[in-house]
Amino acid sequence: MKPATGHYLILGCFCLAFYSGCISYKFLESKHHPHAWKKLFLVHHWPVTVCKMSENDCKDPPQYWTIHGLWPDKVDECNRTWHFNVTEIKDLLPDMRQYWPDVLHSSPNRTQFWKHEWEKHGTCAATVEPLNSQKKYFGRTLDLYQKLDLNSCLLKVGIKPSSAYYQMTAIKEALTSVYGVTPKVQCLPPEEGEEVQTIGQIEFCFTKELELRNCTNSEAESYVMPNNWHFGPEELSVCNDTLTYYPAQVQFYN
Numbered sequence: 001m002k003p004a005t006g007h008y009l010i011l012g013c014f015c016l017a018f019y020s021g022c023i024s025y026k027f028l029e030s031k032h033h034p035h036a037w038k039k040l041f042l043v044h045h046w047p048v049t050v051c052k053m054s055e056n057d058c059k060d061p062p063q064y065w066t067i068h069g070l071w072p073d074k075v076d077e078c079n080r081t082w083h084f085n086v087t088e089i090k091d092l093l094p095d096m097r098q099y100w101p102d103v104l105h106s107s108p109n110r111t112q113f114w115k116h117e118w119e120k121h122g123t124c125a126a127t128v129e130p131l132n133s134q135k136k137y138f139g140r141t142l143d144l145y146q147k148l149d150l151n152s153c154l155l156k157v158g159i160k161p162s163s164a165y166y167q168m169t170a171i172k173e174a175l176t177s178v179y180g181v182t183p184k185v186q187c188l189p190p191e192e193g194e195e196v197q198t199i200g201q202i203e204f205c206f207t208k209e210l211e212l213r214n215c216t217n218s219e220a221e222s223y224v225m226p227n228n229w230h231f232g233p234e235e236l237s238v239c240n241d242t243l244t245y246y247p248a249q250v251q252f253y254n
Contacts, residue, residue, distance in 0.1 A: 037072035161248035
């Protein structure tokens with residue numbers, strides 16, 4: 001009887017471990033998990049406006065919309081022990097430097113921006129299988145960015161950087177007509193010496209299955225740049241339906 005007893009004990013421990021693992025996985029995916037989220041924001045920012053927002057060493061910012069990040073809503077810094085490792089995305093580096101550059105710092109070898117995005121947002125996005133590694137998170141973000149092709153779409157509807165102003169309603173309507181969903185557009189409010197708001201970010205919302213969905217302005221209304229990046233006090237917020245500046249070059253006001 002002793003061998004049989006040992007066999008059943010081992011089998012029982014295995015079943016308990018398997019059951020516990022299933023429960024843990026379901027909890028991770030459940031709405032009760034402390035790092036649960038419902039949607040993702042794929043955030044594009046306009047480098048000229050970003051350079052205007054702070055003291056930095058911006059040099060000839062890109063004249064195209066670049067990636068700011070892929071952000072789950074409501075959560076950040078979900079796993080502080082899962083540190084960024086640039087070697088895991090070495091195959092992506094050419095595209096990362098082009099489409100996801102650190103706009104504020106001219107050195108192409110800086111990885112601090114990507115480190116920040118992974119540790120604050122990527123570790124939370126990684127609770128779903130398509131984003132559950134650093135290579136998947138950055139690679140899928142690049143794929144979504146290229147699929148949306150925001151730069152080409154804006155040009156096709158006649159919206160390009162200019163000294164002339166645009167009606168924000170026209171920009172929003174053009175985006176909705178192209179993509180079939182309502183994105184969120186954020187602006188800098190007018191500063192001293194300026195007449196109108198300045199476009200800064202365009203956010204597209206995705207489901208956990210990485211399907212486009214409408215954004216709502218009730219969540220994440222404004223974005224304040226991180227203090228450790230030495231930004232000024234400027235703040236992006238949802239654009240008003242008024243005249244809007246889409247700048248072609250950086251202008252600083254004393």
